[in-house]
Amino acid sequence: MTLLKEFILPRFAQWLIVIFVGVTITFIIPRLSPVNPVTETLARMQMYQNIDPEAVQAMRATLLDLYGLEGSVLEQYVNFWKRVLKGDLGPSLASFPLSVNQLIGVSIGWTIGLLGTSILIAWTLGMTLGSLAGYYPNRWWSEGLEKSLITVYPVPYYILAFVLLMAFTFYLPIFPLIGGARGTAAFTWEYISSVLYHGFLPALSIVIGATAHRFIMAKALTTTEKSSDYVQYAQMAALPQRKILFYYVTRNTLLPQVTDLSLSLGALFGGALIAEFVFGYPGIGTTMYTAINNGDYNAIMGITLLSIVGIATASLLIDLIYPLIDPRVRYR
């Protein structure tokens, strides 16, 4: 019971706050803007073609309704919530008959797949290498690894992805420039291998950055943990080093890492967005890029809202795993 009351309920309340803040921010931003999205969209539409004035009026009314710009601000706000709770993100302005929900529906799977796989790989790699480097700080490989990852870590995601793109699709064209897979989706080796082939570079760009972050943290935590009494005792008891490191030290460093993962999920997601539009990967990032280029505010708004809710939920789920691996929380 105490677990529920002291851990799960507050965390759940926090999740609700995030959703509330997220929806409110996405509601407020377009209204604070000096640019009127309705006029802007209409101007954009009339740039390339002549539209009947009556149709423009009708369109203006539709757009006003769409952005929920009718009525008092409070009414607008309530209506906005109603729409969001129904899961309706409105129509896309650029690719009109499609709704934003459909646009996102097509691309979200790619993003989740790419991000999920990359996080898993980066997590395992960063934890293992970081623990090893923290435990054996003076070997040549741990120093070399640390120096190279420290150099890579601060480099902006975009630069990292772009350099990879230049290197492996232009100068050394071994990876495809664009796309997520070849052929139609099927459970065949051919299709799956093409998915892996297309996803390799975008995943690599996320993995490098995320591994560096995980490595630096794991190494610092392991270095601190290594000076604990229990480690010295285990060493004196001549336990195998591998066992001390992976059974005791790493397990103790796991907790802050899990907390950090749930906090850094937003940044990782941002990295995935960038990787996707750099490599033309058919996920949410590319959808958002297209929306930016077409001035499709509604799609951008929908994607922003969805990513806030999605990341908040994912980080809630990660935090709920916490009691499973921390005996202190479990047995209290």
Added chain:
Amino acid sequence: MANDVLRATIRDLFRFSLSFRFGSIILMIVGILLLLSFFSPFESDDRRVVPRNKPPSQEFILGTTGTGQDGFWLLTFAIRNTLMVSGVAVLIGRTIAVMVGMLTGYLGGKTDRVISSIVDSIIVIPRLPLLILIAAILQGEMTVLSLALLLGILDWAHPSKRYRAMILSLREREFTHTAIFSGMNAVKVVVQEHLPFLIPLLLADAVAGFLWAIGMEVTLSVLGLSDLSTPSIGTLIFWGNYHHALLRGRVWILAAPIAASVLMVVGFYLVSLSLSEYLDPRTRLSRLTMEE
């Protein structure tokens, strides 16, 4: 007095920390490039002042662009603008962070719990989509200053938590009680007694802010969402891509801003790494024992 301490610190860092030596040398190069922008023979928006699309040569060390600008002088402007944007962003972000952190840390109790849970929630929100939404809606109206403002407003939640933790521990110290009992009010205690303790943490933390702000400036510009007429690291890459520099074999147009951005962030990061290592009491202890 304070000056002497600072000088001694820098001397120590230079002597004992390899990463500080490297980092400060890199930052010095970046600083020189920044200062050179004030002596540029061309204005940053002068077009067609040199032959177009020339590869790097003795006359034009970093080549020239498709708009007839000298790559080297353009880069100095870009470094200046990018650092200005991130500098203002860091200043705004840290100011908010310090205020929030001090307030919650010092007041404690219910106020602390409410504000802390709001801060925890804000940390979870992914900032890139939010930035893109704001920038997309402001498109055309975005200036260098408003970008800096925007980045600053979005970058305070994480540091404020760290400052709060610091203030929380300072609040229980003896000197805080002494100050309160001798009649200092809360604001004075926090500003005069606690702020000095935050400054080292603030310095190391400002670098993290710089890294983030530079990355976001580059990302937003590459997406075409910032003020594209002002040269910055991001806009140079944007225009390079826009004119298909890579496909036309004009790599120098892209290589210069990429190399400059990497130099900048690595320099900052190495300096912050050595600073936080220096400030960490545990490593300081081991360093002292090593010196003996």
